[in-house]
Amino acid sequence: xxxxxxxxxxxxxxxxxxxxxxxGTILRAFLEAVKRLELDPDKLAMVAGIGCSSRLIGYVxxxxxxxxxxxxxxxxxxxxxxxxxMTVAVVTGDGDGLAxxxxxxxxxxxxxxxxxxxxxxxxxxxxxxxxxxxxxxAGSVASTAPAGTAEAPFDACKLLEGAGASFVARVMAxxxxxxxxxxxxxxxxxxxxxxxxxxxxxxxxxRYNALGSGAEMLAWMARKEAGVAAALANKRYVNHVxxxxxxxxxxxxxxxxxxxxxxxxxxxxxxx
Amino acid sequence: MTxxxxxxxxxxxxxxxxxxxxxxxxxYPITPSSEIAEHLARSLPGAGGTFVQxxxxxxxxxxxxxxxxxxxxxxxxxxxxxxxxxxxxIGYAAMAEVPCVVxxxxxxxxxxxxxxxxxxxxxxxxxxxxxxxxxxxxxxxxSVAEVFELTVRAFNLAERFHTPVTVVFDEVIGHTRESVVLxxxxxxxxxRRPDGPVEGFLPKAxxxxxxxPLPAFGDGYRYHxxxxxYDERGFPTTDPTQxxxxxxxxxxxxxxxxxxxxxAETFMTEDADVIVFAYGIVARAAREAVRLAREEGVRAGLxxxxxxxxxxxxxxEAAVGxxxxxxxxxMNHGQMIHEVERVAASTAEIVPHLRVDGEPISPAxxxxxxxxxxxxxxxxxx
Numbered sequence: 001x002x003x004x005x006x007x008x009x010x011x012x013x014x015x016x017x018x019x020x021x022x023x024g025t026i027l028r029a030f031l032e033a034v035k036r037l038e039l040d041p042d043k044l045a046m047v048a049g050i051g052c053s054s055r056l057i058g059y060v061x062x063x064x065x066x067x068x069x070x071x072x073x074x075x076x077x078x079x080x081x082x083x084x085x086m087t088v089a090v091v092t093g094d095g096d097g098l099a100x101x102x103x104x105x106x107x108x109x110x111x112x113x114x115x116x117x118x119x120x121x122x123x124x125x126x127x128x129x130x131x132x133x134x135x136x137x138a139g140s141v142a143s144t145a146p147a148g149t150a151e152a153p154f155d156a157c158k159l160l161e162g163a164g165a166s167f168v169a170r171v172m173a174x175x176x177x178x179x180x181x182x183x184x185x186x187x188x189x190x191x192x193x194x195x196x197x198x199x200x201x202x203x204x205x206x207r208y209n210a211l212g213s214g215a216e217m218l219a220w221m222a223r224k225e226a227g228v229a230a231a232l233a234n235k236r237y238v239n240h241v242x243x244x245x246x247x248x249x250x251x252x253x254x255x256x257x258x259x260x261x262x263x264x265x266x267x268x269x270x271x272x
Numbered sequence: 273m274t275x276x277x278x279x280x281x282x283x284x285x286x287x288x289x290x291x292x293x294x295x296x297x298x299x300y301p302i303t304p305s306s307e308i309a310e311h312l313a314r315s316l317p318g319a320g321g322t323f324v325q326x327x328x329x330x331x332x333x334x335x336x337x338x339x340x341x342x343x344x345x346x347x348x349x350x351x352x353x354x355x356x357x358x359x360x361x362i363g364y365a366a367m368a369e370v371p372c373v374v375x376x377x378x379x380x381x382x383x384x385x386x387x388x389x390x391x392x393x394x395x396x397x398x399x400x401x402x403x404x405x406x407x408x409x410x411x412x413x414x415s416v417a418e419v420f421e422l423t424v425r426a427f428n429l430a431e432r433f434h435t436p437v438t439v440v441f442d443e444v445i446g447h448t449r450e451s452v453v454l455x456x457x458x459x460x461x462x463x464r465r466p467d468g469p470v471e472g473f474l475p476k477a478x479x480x481x482x483x484x485p486l487p488a489f490g491d492g493y494r495y496h497x498x499x500x501x502y503d504e505r506g507f508p509t510t511d512p513t514q515x516x517x518x519x520x521x522x523x524x525x526x527x528x529x530x531x532x533x534x535x536a537e538t539f540m541t542e543d544a545d546v547i548v549f550a551y552g553i554v555a556r557a558a559r560e561a562v563r564l565a566r567e568e569g570v571r572a573g574l575x576x577x578x579x580x581x582x583x584x585x586x587x588x589e590a591a592v593g594x595x596x597x598x599x600x601x602x603m604n605h606g607q608m609i610h611e612v613e614r615v616a617a618s619t620a621e622i623v624p625h626l627r628v629d630g631e632p633i634s635p636a637x638x639x640x641x642x643x644x645x646x647x648x649x650x651x652x653x654x
Contacts, residue, residue: 009496009507011505012507041494042490042491042492042494043490045489045490047338057496058496058498058507058508061494062494063489063490063494063495064494064495064496064497065338065341065489065497066496066497066498066499066500066508067334067337067338067364067499068334068360068361068364068499071330071331071334071360071361073331074326074327074330074331074332074334074335074338075334075335075337075338075341076338077298077324077326077331077334077335077338078296078298078324078334078335078336078337078338078339078340078341078342078346079338079339079341079342079489080338081296081322081324081335081338081339082296082322082338082339082340082341082342082343082344082346083342083343083488083489083490085490086342086489086490103327103328103331104327104330104331104334107326107327107331111324263324264322265322265323265324
């Protein structure tokens with residue numbers, strides 16, 4: 001029985017993540033999915049962009065490609081088309097995947113390349129110091145939004161479903177067992193699978209918005225799933241910006257799943 | 273040899289890529305390079321290759337790098353605006369040492385500029401376009417046949433040195449049809465793969481010749497590739513010693529091999545008083561101007577760099593010799609002329625002949641320039 005720690009590059013430790021950050025929990029959930037599916041590490045590639053989430057791939061003993069900011073879906077598309085024998089998973093963040101890399105992400109979804117994308121959403125830019133992200137809730141404080149951001153955030157799952165992703169799901173770091181289960185389904189899905197993983201950033205998002213420690217943020221996350229986000233709204237949002245009272249975007253589970261032709265490059269299409 | 277065919281430069285580029293072993297192309301439509309993508313969209317599938325049209329030029333080169341990491345020889349092609357977008361990933365490929373070929377069919381700029389007109393405005397961008405300082409290999413064919421030849425060479429250099437290689441030519445060469453006889457067989461170079469054990473593999477361990485092995489993902493060697501500065505394990509580091517060693521090695525990989533890489537052509541320079549420095553399509557006009565000038569008794573010559581980068585400085589120095597004047601002819605506001613001045617300004621007068629109006633430089637105007645400079649010399653200036 002493989003121990004998921006066998007998948008780690010222990011020589012690469014210590015890692016760069018802050019105390020209380022849930023990204024490590026999410027990586028563990030992913031490795032449990034790899035283990036359950038008995039994926040061959042030689043045939044598993046992880047591709048990432050730039051940011052805290054993207055740094056995760058450095059710590060796993062697979063074929064790991066640390067690409068440029070936002071471009072991991074493009075690198076992964078080329079890799080998967082060149083190596084259809086490999087399982088290719090992308091790790092990205094909300095800034096990496098939805099701001100600078102938003103176009104690459106939606107086009108990878110549209111093509112239905114056989115990739116699994118994990119988008120770790122911590123509502124803020126962590127690595128660069130807590131700037132507002134395209135997922136920062138309206139009114140939430142960030143270093144570049146000291147009075148609260150006035151922009152509306154993306155709903156990543158709705159965006160990806162609209163873009164044509166053939167598997168769309170959301171899980172939360174606070175529930176690693178569910179996270180693993182959904183990641184197993186995503187990795188098993190033939191086509192483009194997208195899993196938004198709600199993570200935390202106690203160092204910036206939590207501190208700027210008085211949400212407490214990492215543990216407190218996870219508890220907050222758990223309650224949000226139970227539908228008590230309204231109570232958080234008062235704490236999260238500053239007064240002068242209209243708040244998004246709709247909490248449906250915080251639902252978890254597999255939202256969309258369909259079978260449709262997988263893009264494997266024109267060579268296969270021409271042969272059909 | 274096969275029979276002669278009438279094909280355009282862009283098609284010769286696509287055919288050169290196929291002959292060199294390219295089996296992956298990712299690109300984005302842009303004039304005047306689109307025929308390269310169109311040709312490969314038709315021909316790659318039958319050759320066991322893969323074609324994908326990406327959402328932009330950034331993604332195109334990203335996909336090319338991903339495919340190359342997967343072990344495929346891969347290329348993209350674009351023009352100025354797209355070449356600007358690709359700079360990010362040219363730097364990545366140089367840093368992470370991923371072989372790939374970028375073709376830039378130059379058009380008038382800046383910005384959207386003149387999409388259907390020739391230019392040589394990207395030759396300095398090809399050297400210095402990406403941030404941070406990196407080695408560069410840039411080839412500049414001057415004919416349809418040479419587009420084929422240098423596209424093959426670009427792949428061979430990319431695979432030999434594990435680095436991006438850029439091929440630059442202009443709209444005229446891209447779209448001109450010439451009768452060419454392309455070779456049935458070309459020599460091809462494949463990247464160095466590791467032959468040691470998988471366990472304990474250090475992807476970036478010091479190599480005597482500075483070229484570290486590059487296994488394909490999926491072939492059993494599990495390793496990390498990054499655009500961050502990395503150590504011998506390929507893992508990010510900020511250690512000054514390792515940082516310096518990496519950057520020095522990356523540059524040495526091209527600098528130390530520049531005698532092998534550099535290429536230039538000379539025409540009647542041996543006894544020349546006036547030499548035209550020109551590359552790409554301008555060198556074709558210059559050659560004709562030199563021939564006509566010689567008929568008039570003007571001792572003219574031509575120096576044509578085939579590799580713009582590394583710049584063939586020694587060959588230029590030798591060609592200039594005792595010539596008193598070098599006319600640097602370019603379809604830009606004066607870019608490679610700075611290299612000419614660096615090499616030859618101490619012995620010869622460097623005279624620019626530049627055009628930025630979207631029209632190619634003609635033999636007639638260069639002939640007039642040669643006459644003018646020759647007259648100036650005999651007029652007692654020397």
